[in-house]
Amino acid sequence: MAEDFQAAVEDGLRLSKRIYFGKDRAVAPPKPPTEMDRSSEHPFLPTSPMVYAVISNPSIVDNPDMPSYQPYVHGKCDPPALMPLQMNGISMEVECYMDTAFITVNGSWRVHCVMGSRSCDCRIAVPMGEQGSILGVEVEIPRKSYSTQLASMDNESAVPGAKPRASGKGKIDGGTNLSVKLKWSQKLMYHGGQFTLNIPFKFPEYVTPAGKKIPKHEKIELTVNSCPGTEILSKTTSHLLKERCRQAGKSVFVYDSDVLSWSSSDVSFAYTISSNDTSGAVLLSSPPLLDVDRREMFSCYLFPGNKQSRKVFRREVVFVVDISGSMKGKLLEQTKNALFAALAKLDPEDLFNVIAFNGQTYLFASSLEPATAATIEKATQWISLNFLAGGGTNILLPLNQAIEMFSDSRNSIPIIFLVTDGADKDERHICDVMKSQFTDRKNVFPRIYTLGIGMFCNHYFLRKLAILGRGHYNAARDVDTIEACFGVLFARASSIFLANIAFENLDQIDELEVFPSEIPDLSSESPLVVSGRYRGTFPETLKLKGSLPDMSNFSVDLSVQEAKDIPVGKMLAKQEIELLTAEAWYSDRKELKEKIANMSIEYSIISEYTNVVLLETDRVKITAESAAGRRASSKVNDVKTEEPTPRKILVLCNNGLGFGNLTATEENIVPGFSAPKPPEAADAYIKGASRCCGWLCNCRCCWCCMGVCSKMNNECANVMTQVCGALACLGCYSCCDSCTGQEG
Secondary structure, three states: OHHHHHHHHHHHHHHHHHOOOOOOOOOEOOOOOOHHHHHOOOOOOOOOOEEEEEEOOHHHEOOOOOOOOOOOOOOOOOOOEEEEOEEEEEEEEEEEEOOEEEEEEEEEEEOOOEOOOOEEEEEEEOEOOOOOEEEEEEEEEOOEEEEEEEEEOOOOOOOOOOOEOOOOOOOEEOOOEEEEEEEEEEEOEEEOOEEEEEEOOEOOHHHOOOEOOOOEEEEEEEEEEOOOOOOEEEEEEOOOOEEEEEEOOEEEEEEEEEEOOOOEOOEEEEEEEOOOOOEEEEEEEOOOOOOOOOOEEEEEEEEOOOOOOOOOOEEEEEEEEEOOHHHOOHHHHHHHHHHHHHHHOOOOOOEEEEEEEOOOEEEOOOOOEEOOHHHHHHHHHHHHHHOOOOOOOOOHHHHHHHHHHOOOOOOEEEEEEEEEOOOOOOHHHHHHHHHHHHHHOOOOOOEEEEEEEOOOOOHHHHHHHHHHOOOOEEEEOOHHHHHHHHHHHHHHHOOEEEEEEEEOOOOOEEEEEEEOOOOOOEEOOEOEEEEEEEEEOOOOEEEEEEEOOOOOEEEEEEEEEEOOOOOHHHHHHHHHHHHHHHHHHHHOOHHHHHHHHHHHHHHOOOOOOEEEEEEEEEOOOOOHHHHHHHHHHHHHHOOOOOOOOOEEEEEOOOOOOOOOOHHHHHOOOOOOOOOOOOOOHHHHHHHHHOOOOEEEOOOOOOHHHHHHHOOOOOOOOOEOOEEEOOEOOOOOHHHHHHOOOOOO
16 A cells, blocks of 8 residues: 555656746756665655645646646546645754653645646645654644544534534645644654654655745754753764753754755654663652543653663563464565564573464474574474464464463563464453463563554554563554564563562552553663552652562662653653553443543543544634724624634544454454455545545545555654645545444
C-alpha cells in the first residue's frame, strides 16, 4: 500500500509539468526528484509534514496566477494523483520532559497547481518519530477554519458548541493559502545514558515555491526540561541550535534563519544527564480541574546512568514465534532475520530455546541449551528448515511449554519472547493461566516480552501479558519495522541489571494505584517511569529496593518534590491510557472504559473509546465599525449577538489499534496485504472526497490508505493524520458503512 501511495505522488509530480510559470528565466519551477532520491527505498513517502492536492480530474491542473490554456485532458486519475503543494513557511516548537517530547508545527502551504476557477481536495500527511501520537490538527483558509476534537463513542453529540453541518461543498480553491497547525507527542530514544530526539523534517526540493531565489523563513525552538537533580551535560544537534537561556532544570535552544531552500535533514538533538550511577526522583502533582479522577498524581523515574562496566543478569530465553498461515512471505522472513540477530547476541553462558507454533508446537530442543557458537548455528539451520507458514494460532500451549523449561534459579532472568500477528479466542483465559503460573513461582518468575505484528492481533492482550510478566510490549505495524521493534525489545531484555523492584515506605498512603501494576525491571537501555494515583500523605523520601545480578540487595532513596513547571498529567496520559485500556479489555468494566474516554478527551489522546470529530467554523471578519453597530443594534432591539460557533461536520471511525480480528486470523489473512476491502473502494474513495470535509488519522475504514499510514518513513512508528477534502474526507460514509463489523 505504500507503493500505491508513492505511485499516486509520482503521478502528481508528472502532472506538475503542466503548470506554466511564464517566460522569465529567473523564475525556476520546482525541481523534480533526482535519480539519487528515486534510488532510495521509499522515494515518495513523506519525510516531513506535507500537504497534497488530491487530483482526480487532471484538466484542472494549472497555475492559478498565470493560466497556460493547455489542451483539455480527457479522462480521470483513478486512483487520484497526489500533487505536493508548495510550502511558504514552517516553524516548530518542541518541549521535552524526561522521555517525552511534545511537538507543535505551524506551516503555510499554497494550492499552486489548480486553476483559480476550480477547486480540489487536500490531504495532510505527517510522519512522526518514536511512538508518535496525534494530539490535534487545526487548519485555516480565508473563510473557514477546521479543527479536530475527541468525543466519547457513547456520547458523540455532546461536543461543546457543535451544530449539525449545513449543506455545501468543502473543497479548496486554486491559489488558496492554507495555514496548518499540527500537534503530536513522541518518545525520546535512550542509549548509553544519552537521550536522542528525532523528528522527521526533511523537505523535498519540489515543495520549494517557484520564483526568484528569495529567502524563506525557518524556525525551530527546543526546550529541554531536565529532571530534578540532573543537568544537561553534552549535546549534539542536526541544525544550528543556539542556547538562548539556561535555568535550573531547563534549557532553551533556538534556530531562526532565512534560507534559500527548506531543511534537508531531520531534526536530531541528543544530550546526556549528569549521573553515572542509578538515580531518580518522584514528582507530585494535583489533577487538572476537569480530571474525573480527583486523586493526587505521582511520577517516579529511575535513570540507569551510563556505567560501562555494569554487570547484567544471565539470561534464560525462550523465543515463542508464530508461524501460522498469515505469517507467510516477507513477514516470516523479516521475523527470522530478527531472530537470527538476537541469537547472535547471546553469550555462551546464556541458555535458550526456540518454539515455533501454529495450531501445534515445534521445539528446537526439549530443554534449554547453552548459547555456544555451535548450538546457535544448529538453531539457525533448524529455524530455516522448520519456519514454514501454515495452520492456525494457539498461543497458550507454547507459553506453558516455555515456562516449564525454566529453572527456579535466582541468579538468572527467565525471559519469554512472544511474536505473533494473530488473535486467539481464549486470550482472557491465557492471562488467567499466566497469572496463576507466576503466583506459583515465588523466587523469580518469567518475564514476558511481546511483539504484535500488524492490525489483526489483539495488541491489548499482548500488552496485558507483558504487564503480568513484568516485561515490555512493542508493536510492528508493518513488515519493514519488525527487525527494529524486535531489536529494541531484545536490547532492553538483554541489559537488565536491577530486578524485582518494589516501593517500601508507603504506609501513610490510604489508597494507591500504580501504572504498570507490576513494576518492570530496570535496563541500561531505558529509564524506568512508574506513575500512579494516591490518597493520603506521600513520604518526603521514597525508598526503592531491588535485586542485583550477584543476588545482593539494592536500595535507593528518591527525593520527593512538587512538580512546578512539569505537566505530569499530560506527560503520562498516553502511557496510563494504554495500560488502563489493557485492563479494561481484560476486566470488561464499563466504569473503567468511561474513565479512559474522559482521560482521552481531557488530554487529546486517541483511545479505543473515543472518536475523532471534525469541527468547521466560519471565519467572520468584524471591523470596529461593524462591531460598534452590532452592539448598538443589540441595545436597541435587545437582541443578543452571537459569534460563529463550530459545526460538527464529520464523526470518523474509531482510530485505535482495536482488539484483534479473529476472523482475519482464522482465515490466515496477512496483515496489511490481503485485508478485506469494501466493494468498489476506488469509487467510494472519489465519491466521498467530493461529498464532505473530513479528517483521517490511520482510519481503518479506508483500507486503501491504512497501510500507507503506518509506513511514512523508516523512523515512523505511526502516522499522525491525514486531513482530506476541505480538508477533504477519505473516511467517507459509504466506506464506513461497508466496514461495519470489521475489527482490528
